[in-house]
Amino acid sequence: MTRTVVVSGGGTGIGRAVCAAFAAEGARVIAVGRREDVLKRTAAELTERHEGTGGRVLALAADLALPEEADRVRDEVLALGGPVDVLVNSAGGNVLIGASDGAAEGTAGAAWHWTENFRSNVLSAVLLTEALQPVIASPGGRIVMISSIAAYRGSGAGSYAGAKAALHPYVYDLxxxxxxxxxxxxxxAPGYIEQTGFFGTSGLPTDRHDLLVGQTHTGRAGVPEDIADTVHWLASPAASQVTAQIIQVNGGAERGR
Structure with missing residues (x-):
């Protein structure tokens, strides 16, 4: 039976790799995000790549930090027919990356980056999950959040790490x-993942790259497919007894050296 899979942040990086993994099994994948042009390009490329399996990727633009937008996504997904078999909340990021100099200074700056990281990483996951919760396939439905190694080790400024950590008790309660x-x-919870906008699609400076790789036990950076394969396993029958877990995929970096 063809599964229906909803992936937020599905246009690039980890979210795109997750879309590809499910399209490869022949699923109908709805990639959700704010940038419609990016989503449409990803949807077209992945649908063409996986046409042999019958997998399709559809683009659906929405700002998931807004309740009405999350509800609209639910309504549009339902209009396609059937329950949602898998929900993957991959949307997010650190708003401090690429911010202008001084944007995070003072109390106003702190309020800005704590609020925006909460919106980007927590509300985007919670509101979509709450909207789709009544239509998740029962039994057999799967919900997966994308957290971060930062939830365990910090992120330098606190707000991104705090936002990702907030997802963990939500996972337990849900x-x-x-x-x-x-x-x-x-x-x-990924660690250092190359080929993503989070770490720069053109790559980190050599010294930063070497530092992060040096913290792993595997001696390499992760790639989006490492995360996508883990998500795909969690959504498989083989993981039917795995729930309320935070799966770390960071080459052992969280343990340090």
Whole structure:
């Protein structure tokens, strides 16, 4: 049976890799995000790449930090027919990356980056999940959040790490409430992942790259497919007894050296 999969932040990086993984199995994937042009390009490329499996990727632009937009996504997904088998909340990022000099200074700056990181990383996941929760397939539904190693180690300024850490108790509570319906809820916490906008698509400076790789036990940076494969496993029958877990995918970097 063809599964319906909703992936927020599906246009680039980890979210795109997740869309590709499910399209490869023949799923109908709805990629959600704010940049319609990016989403449409990704949808077209992945649908063409995986046409042999019957997998399709559809683009749906929305600002998921707004309740009415999350509800609209639910309505449009339902109009396509059937329940949602898998929800992957990959949207997010650190608003301090690329911010102008001085943007985070003082109390006004702190209010800005704490609020915006909360909107980008917490509200975008919570509101979409709450909107889709009634239509998640029961039993067999899967919900996966994308957290971060920063939730364990900090992020330098606190707000991004704090936002990602806020997802963890939400996972625990949601897993408890949805477990009787046969729905599992987990999170994946990546470490340093190359080929993503978060770390710069052109790559980090050599010294920063070497430092982050040096913190791993595997001796390499992660790639988006490392996360996508873990998400795909969590959404498989093989992981039906795995719920309320935060799966770290960081080459052991969280343990340090």
């Amino acid at each position: 897993a408890a409430s949805l477990g009787p319906r046969g729905v599992t809820v987990n999170a994946v």
